[in-house]
Amino acid sequence: MVHSRSVTQSLTTERLVLRRWTNSDRAPFAELNADAEVMRFFPSTLNREESDALVDRIEAGFRDNGYGLWAVEAEGRFAGFTGLNRTTFDTPMGPHVEIGWRFARWAWGKGLATEAARTALADGFERFGFAEVFSFTTESNAPSERVMRRIGMVRRPDLDFDHPNTPGWWGARHIVYRIDTSGPAVAGP
Numbered sequence: 001m002v003h004s005r006s007v008t009q010s011l012t013t014e015r016l017v018l019r020r021w022t023n024s025d026r027a028p029f030a031e032l033n034a035d036a037e038v039m040r041f042f043p044s045t046l047n048r049e050e051s052d053a054l055v056d057r058i059e060a061g062f063r064d065n066g067y068g069l070w071a072v073e074a075e076g077r078f079a080g081f082t083g084l085n086r087t088t089f090d091t092p093m094g095p096h097v098e099i100g101w102r103f104a105r106w107a108w109g110k111g112l113a114t115e116a117a118r119t120a121l122a123d124g125f126e127r128f129g130f131a132e133v134f135s136f137t138t139e140s141n142a143p144s145e146r147v148m149r150r151i152g153m154v155r156r157p158d159l160d161f162d163h164p165n166t167p168g169w170w171g172a173r174h175i176v177y178r179i180d181t182s183g184p185a186v187a188g189p
Contacts, residue, residue: 041141084121085100087134096134101116135153
């Protein structure tokens with residue numbers, strides 16, 4: 001379903017540009033996805049073909065929904081992604097919008113994921129009128145869980161689930177966080 005609002009091409013903060021993907025993002029994104037440390041909370045790293053296919057799916061999300069996972073620029077270069085995505089598999093939350101992020105190691109520890117996530121949430125609440133947004137990650141992914149808390153999300157253990165796309169994997173159990181429009185997502189970094 002195509003959203004009636006036109007697709008925004010970028011969002012900016014003091015330190016970041018959240019923008020649509022370009023072909024020049026594909027090589028650094030593939031490098032990020034091939035990094036075992038970056039991907040330690042996922043079933044496996046991605047090869048170039050898988051990484052490029054993910055970019056194609058992300059851009060299709062923008063076309064279909066009007067929103068998606070933004071390519072993030074920091075310090076003048078590609079740093080990773082953050083944004084909103086409509087979940088396409090069954091979860092205890094039912095059909096919903098999730099927020100997610102993935103950043104290159106050089107971008108860790110600088111508050112960039114938090115800053116980008118706050119910006120993406122504010123855009124979702126203001127421009128699309130979402131009533132709530134969820135986020136989920138493996139039980140052991142403390143760095144992502146910290147970002148969830150920093151952006152004002154609230155832990156919802158009643159919604160934890162075994163990820164249907166990772167059966168038998170050590171990280172199949174996922175914890176859930178939620179925020180609604182009363183949350184502090186639009187607050188500063």
